[in-house]
Amino acid sequence: MDRTAASTPSRTVAGTVVIAAHPQMAQSRVTARLMRRAAMAGPHVDVRDLYALYPDYWIDRTAEQAALAAAQHIVWLHPVQWYGMPPLLKLWLDEVFSFGWAYGPGGDALRGKTLWLVVSTGGTADNYSLAGSHGxxxxxxxxxxxxxxxxxxxxxxxxxxxxxxxxxxxxxxKAFEDRFAAGLSSPTPTPD
Ligand SMILES: Cc1cc2nc3c(=O)[nH]c(=O)nc-3n(C[C@H](O)[C@H](O)[C@H](O)COP(=O)(O)O)c2cc1C
Structure with missing residues (x-):
């Protein structure tokens, strides 16, 4: 699905684009809070709330690729659902990371940028272990x-x-939110 005619303008000046995806943002405790924090970070941070931008799941590939092209740092912000990303982010990936643009011959638009995954899980750290419920x-x-x-x-x-x-x-x-904000303002690889 590609709706090139109705491009959504990006306000990225340079720097970071936050791709936020939550199917029920109004009920979110974590993602919504981080998204609000990102929106306050300044003009160098472009926050794209996918479920608000594309309630019909009709993704504007041109606008999304332009937002990525304008940024050096890409952040994916979402709750973990069924051990992965929410469906609209998966669709966004399918549409936006296209052949000849993101990969394949000539597909070097993203090369050299960074990707930072910021997620929350319902499961605890103990649940995510060999002996835990997530195995x-x-x-x-x-x-x-x-x-x-x-x-x-x-x-x-x-x-x-x-x-x-x-x-x-x-x-x-709050401490987690502060770590997120610090990563947005200084997006260099650091030990977790
Ligand atoms: C459909 C669905 C699937 C989920 N799958 C997982 C999962 O695989 N692992 C997990 O730890 N939590 C899972 N959760 C819990 C969410 O990760 C958790 O509610 C979310 O991180 C909380 O963030 P929020 O406050 O932004 O909603 C799931 C929640 C939903 C609604």
């Missing part, structure tokens, strides 16, 4: 993201993950 550390669920970055020449940064999204207290959530 594996959370890093075991990330190879599709990291390989997508590698295929498109994006530099994969250590993800920022908030486990136990419904259980963490406000102080922990």
């Amino acid at each position: 594996a550390p959370f890093s075991d669920f990330l190879p599709p993201y990291a390989r997508t970055a590698a295929l498109t020449g994006l530099h994969w940064m250590p993800p920022l993950v908030l486990h136990g999204a419904h259980r963490v207290d406000d102080a922990a959530l």
